[in-house]
Amino acid sequence: MPKSLAKTATLYRMVMPEHTCPYGLKARALLKHKGYAVDDHWLRTRAETDAFKAEHGVKTTPQTFIDGERIGGYDDLRRHFGLKVRDPKTVTYTPVLAVFAVTALMGLALSYASFGSALTMRAGEWFISLSMMALAMLKLQNVESFSTMFLNYDLLARRWIPYGKIYPFAELGAGALMTAGALTWLSAPVALFIGGIGAVSVVKAVYIDKRELKCACVGGDSNVPLGFLSLTENLMMIAMAVWMLAMTFG
Incomplete structure (x- = not known):
């Protein structure tokens, strides 16, 4: 696929010296698996993270945007692609x-x-x-x-x-x-x-x-x-x- 036609997603995730968000890594991997070029934005401090949450009215990171539309966190991204999301309250053997x-x-x-x-x-x-x-x-x-x-x-x-x-x-x-x-x-x-x-x-x-x-x-x-x-x-x-x-x- 020509670069100009490649699917692109924008991802905001926490990458700090003391903490790298695991769900951010999983979201990036899922997007790449689905053929997206990822515009990967790192939130490097707690202040940056809090400012991002306040700007977009969200409570958690990571957050994914596709075609200008906010998809949401990792579970929301899985739902967007029609993938199963585990419910922690579901009974299982x-x-x-x-x-x-x-x-x-x-x-x-x-x-x-x-x-x-x-x-x-x-x-x-x-x-x-x-x-x-x-x-x-x-x-x-x-x-x-x-x-x-x-x-x-x-x-x-x-x-x-x-x-x-x-x-x-x-x-x-x-x-x-x-x-x-x-x-x-x-x-x-x-x-x-x-x-x-x-x-x-x-x-x-x-x-x-x-x-x-x-x-x-x-x-x-x-x-x-x-x-x-x-x-x-x-x-x-x-x-x-x-x-x-x-x-x-x-």
Whole structure:
């Protein structure tokens, strides 16, 4: 395309010694990806940024202009191009699915490293125990937030408040022992106990009481809906506990 006919966009973004706006970088990259030549204006100081906002009556930067029309910030630019904009309030199963996908790969990798084959019974065991550890890690990032969300539906936590803070440590410990194949007499009953209470709690809240709640399974700040995948976490713990008890004492 001749230079005179090239599409041009004007972008105003913060580029300061102590801060470069990440959304400004993303807006510039998106414009270039869409074939625009970018007239890139840097707002180098807080005073310049405040003056720009006041002049154009906007509250945030970056701001993009195309053909003299103000498009807006990065999300507005995505909408302008017909691209999806994530709503932070939208419920999603993605966090849980991401955990399960990664721990499944970890289980397969460990199995291959240990036995020369990815598809072994131990790979399945590791998948479940590593999932327990990964989910516990997410809960432990903010135990207070997790325990508060947990109170919305867990039957034991609602009767005995400290259980909400004990739960992630119990899940982590049981998962670690199951991964190591050690102290099954301890890890299996713990997993059976917390998994059993969790499963009953989810069934009651979702399938009996028909409540629409968020699951605390990946921490207290998630938008994962309480439902099938939440129940799956607990059923996996129960199955793992029963399996290990059968293998050890059967």
